[in-house]
Amino acid sequence: MPAPGTSALVVELPAAAGLLEAAAAISPTLVRPGLPPHVTALYPFLPAAELTDEVDAAVTALAAAHEAVDVALGDVVAAPGFVAAAAPALQPLADTACDRWPGVRPYGGRFGPHPPAHLTIAMGGSDEQNTAVTRAVERLLPLTARAEALHLVVLTEQGWQLRLTAPLAAPAR
Numbered sequence: 001m002p003a004p005g006t007s008a009l010v011v012e013l014p015a016a017a018g019l020l021e022a023a024a025a026i027s028p029t030l031v032r033p034g035l036p037p038h039v040t041a042l043y044p045f046l047p048a049a050e051l052t053d054e055v056d057a058a059v060t061a062l063a064a065a066h067e068a069v070d071v072a073l074g075d076v077v078a079a080p081g082f083v084a085a086a087a088p089a090l091q092p093l094a095d096t097a098c099d100r101w102p103g104v105r106p107y108g109g110r111f112g113p114h115p116p117a118h119l120t121i122a123m124g125g126s127d128e129q130n131t132a133v134t135r136a137v138e139r140l141l142p143l144t145a146r147a148e149a150l151h152l153v154v155l156t157e158q159g160w161q162l163r164l165t166a167p168l169a170a171p172a173r
Contacts, residue, residue, distance in 0.1 A: 006155045007051060007163070008043040009059065009097050011090055012036050015145035016073060016119055019085060022136040023122040026129055030083075030122035034160040039071070039087045039119050041150060042097040042106055048154045056152070056164050062100055063150040063166035066093045074142035076134050077118060081125060083133045084118035090147060091117045093168075097150075 016037035024031045046055060073085040094117045098106055106115050122133045152164040 002044065002155050004155050004157050005048040007045040007048055008153050009041040009045050010035065010038040010043075010151050010153060011041060011071075011093065011147045011149070012038045012151060013071060013073075013087075013119060013145035013147065016085070016143060018140050019073070019119070019121050019137050019143070022140060023083065023133045026122075026132045026136065027125065030125045030129060030133065032120070032123060034155075035153065037119055037145075038151075039090045039094070039117050039147070041090070041094045041117075042101065042104060044108075045104060045152070046101070051152070051154070051163060058100065059150060059152050059164055060166040062093075062096055064169050066096065066150075066168050067171045068146065068148045068168040069171075071145050071147050072142060073119060073145065076121075076138055076141070077116075078130050078134050080127070081123060081130070082120070083122040083125070083130050083137070084120050085137065085141065085143075087117040087119050089117075093117075093147075093150070 020031050069089050071089045075086040077084045095114050150166045153160045154163050
């Protein structure tokens with residue numbers, strides 16, 4: 001569990017709530033509380049003590065440089081203790097965030113400098129639970145969710161708190 005003061009850049013996808021609900025129906029402990037369904041652009045981000053107006057402005061500029069997009073969730077990715085839906089439409093945004101803050105190693109470096117963009121559905125489950133979650137969510141896919149903003153969230157003693165919402169740019173017409 002992350003420590004208070006941890007921050008993250010995430011793109012909320014409320015339309016994907018059914019995927020997390022399917023996992024929670026198998027076991028509520030599989031779904032992390034405190035944030036709606038989301039794709040992480042960069043986690044962990046900067047410590048809360050380092051978040052400044054300049055960082056907020058950089059996050060806002062990064063979001064404005066990427067268009068709002070429909071995110072097709074269709075492929076389930078499963079690994080020991082983990083079930084997710086691939087979100088390749090958000091890979092450019094995630095890669096830009098990682099490149100903008102090269103001193104921040106996404107996921108502590110476990111998945112390289114540019115981890116695949118994904119919506120985490122379940123974490124910490126047994127192989128049997130992960131299989132059940134995979135089967136349940138595959139029945140709900142494909143699913144399309146609209147990505148409209150990049151959110152900077154900070155973990156506090158009370159849970160995840162929103163610090164900033166930075167709209168993604170309107171698609172060019």
